[in-house]
Amino acid sequence: MRRCYTGAQIRAAEKPRLEAGDGPVLMRRAAWGLAHHTFQLLATRAQTYGSRVIGLIGKGNNGGDTLWALSFLAKRGIAIAAIPINTTPTDLHPEGLAAFRRAGGRIVDKIPTDTAAVIDGVLGTGFSGSFDLPGYLATNHLSIPATAAVIACDIPSGVLADTGDIPGAALAADLTVTFAGPKVGLFAEAGSQHSGTIRVVDIGINDQLAAIDHPWWIAEIPDVAKSYGTPAWDVHKYSRGVLGVVAGSAEYPGAAVLVVNAAAATGVGYISLVAEPPRGKTVADKVISANPQAVVADQLTDKATAVVIGPGLGETMRAKDATGAALQAALRLQIPVLVDASGLDVLQAEVFELGFAALVLTPHVGEMRRLTQRLAPDLAEHSVVDQAAEFARRFDTWIVLKSATTYVFGPHGIRSVHPGRTPELATAGTGDTLSGILGAGLSRLRPEDHDFMQRLFHTLSAGVRLHSMAGELAARDGGVVVSTLEHYIRQAKRQDLE
Ligand SMILES: NC(=O)C1=CN([C@@H]2O[C@H](COP(=O)(O)OP(=O)(O)OC[C@H]3O[C@@H](n4cnc5c(N)ncnc54)[C@H](O)[C@@H]3O)[C@@H](O)[C@H]2O)[C@@H](O)CC1
Structure with missing residues (x-):
């Protein structure tokens, strides 16, 4: 870095x-x-x-x-x-x-x-x-x-x-x-x-x-290899990282597919899609046909080492219940949690008091403003970047603020900046892809390690870089089609762009 x-x-x-x-x-x-x-x-x-x-x-x-x-x-x-x-x-x-x-x-x-x-x-x-x-x-x-x-x-x-x-x-x-x-x-x-x-x-x-x-x-290109490179030689599928994914709905099943595709391309030992009935059927069918290796369960597995909650969940009561249940399980398991998209809109102030191993929010600019409006209205007059920085500090949480420039803010003032390298990433679904990348990265971390916070920061920052490298490669190849971005994630992991 x-x-x-x-x-x-x-x-x-x-x-x-x-x-x-x-x-x-x-x-x-x-x-x-x-x-x-x-x-x-x-x-x-x-x-x-x-x-x-x-x-x-x-x-x-x-x-x-x-x-x-x-x-x-x-x-x-x-x-x-x-x-x-x-x-x-x-x-x-x-x-x-x-x-x-x-x-x-x-x-x-x-x-x-x-x-x-x-x-x-x-x-x-x-x-x-x-x-x-x-x-x-x-x-x-x-x-x-x-x-x-x-x-x-x-x-x-x-x-x-x-x-x-x-x-x-x-x-x-x-x-x-x-x-x-x-x-x-x-x-x-x-x-x-x-x-x-x-x-x-x-x-x-x-x-x-x-x-x-x-x-x-x-984050520079070598940082991507540090957080997302080849795992230790002796890992097995569970120790490599087990990612729980609580995403998708009958209305937006594609979001779950994109998260799982991106996580699989980034590299993870095991993906557990939480898709309880009745929303489960459509989502599970779509995810499994794209990624047969994903395993569908009706609740977060105890083996999970990180969980992504929110992409495409929608705003139904069922989505809120799924978010709540996954948060409770993550709290019990003491694993890092990433909340994105619909998941952000149901977070209440009390959630920040619960003591997760790490809570990472990945709002885009509109979602950040909504979070501030609801939970910290006194910050509403600040620039959205300052809102994100202060929100992270106040609520002892991590924010990845997605815009043309992406920012990572940690609870104690640690921060990184990521220039927009291609406007091609400005298309629906790239946020889900980022959640999948970061989820895979988080699943590799061990909260009990003394340098967990430092590694977490590197994982988030390098993950944003990996995402933008994939976008650049796709842009050079004619443009970003989100469903094919996983191909460029794999290419970015092995390619020196500079
Ligand atoms: N401070 C230092 O030790 C060093 C500074 N260095 C140089 O010094 C620069 C900073 O120097 P200064 O503090 O003199 O500032 P600048 O040279 O950036 O400009 C200052 C002048 O511009 C005016 N100004 C500011 N905003 C304006 C606006 N919107 N429209 C019109 N005029 C405006 C100010 O009133 C002031 O007179 C650095 O960027 C760097 O190039 C280097 O020499 C290295 C050492």
Whole structure:
């Protein structure tokens, strides 16, 4: 798992160094890294000596970094120029501007058509409110040639470092060179679609960053193998993981099929479908014809090591009873419980007091808002991401908030972020598939292990990654058809996508 940070966390880590007077040193390290990666990018395009690089410069330190970086590039034979954005040359970072001028840089008011790269150094982590850089450029007749690379200094201007939201508009970068540690805004929401390739420059504050409480985490491809890879050589079907599935109804039998398909493709020792009569008949028939290895029972087996409750259960009294009975059994067995879809709407506040081994809720944005409205109405004014984070903390539970960006929040502030890698996953049934993947992962955990919580977090985060890898593979293969996603889950488990 890789760490990333809010703007405030990065500022807190820098603070002692700034107070010790190290600001200029940190800035020059950042600028050196920005110049290095810019040069590397130009080299891959065979555009180094004599190429032109233009900086779009704001009045803060982000502009200062860019001016310094341009001065370093000039020493490597690059023709440099800068355009102040929303400010005047007299308001630019003084030392940066002096270095830039010493290196022969000129302030200009046009972007020449032979420009090889534009560095966006208008706004960095000091950005708040709203800004529309593309609109500003259009109004001022500054057009970036289609052949020029766009390189963002630290973060594309207009992206909020803490959330990835873009309240105005931002340039989409080919490359973002970010300092100290990656900002969460480069991976979340619209920011994730504007950051391009991300390079991190070590500016010498890693010790301070390591000490930060509650960074954000990101699951990387190797993490999938850690949580979902080959089981121990000596497992048998029960010790590998027994997943109970309480899903499907006469109205939505397909949801149960999708959960079971995904769990089977992810890898589990035994799948027990809880399908008591009369809803059981249709659901059981459909699941068994798709997955003959699943075993149908009318209640949760005592051998279960995790249970998924909710997909396609519907809103009938019977669905509520099935949810209640499965929760009681899971409590008695002390196994992790995942509640999704219809199951979420019947959860009452008391459920959170019961003391499950772990309770994981996987709402999409609409379901999260409904949960908040019902159980924590005072949070309703917050963003849905903040609602999920606070809900997890308040109710001592785990939330996987599904949207274009997916978030995992744990009870004690632990959290991970997962950029949307393909909009193809925005189709009915992909949530059921995620429940199946995560259910299979949960069934492998042992609540009695000392590092159970850590493993649980990794399982949820890596499972979200596995799901999006499967989506990406399906998208490349012509699009996501949910009933075939299990095929891509298996492919994703063995394929290095990057
Ligand atoms: N703090 C540090 O030690 C380091 C900071 N570095 C750089 O410093 C940046 C942060 O610098 P700053 O704090 O000066 O902030 P920025 O350079 O991001 O921008 C600050 C300026 O933009 C203005 N501004 C904010 N929102 C605006 C809006 N919506 N419309 C118009 N103007 C707006 C602010 O009033 C302020 O004048 C980082 O992103 C990074 O590039 C690097 O040099 C590394 C070291």
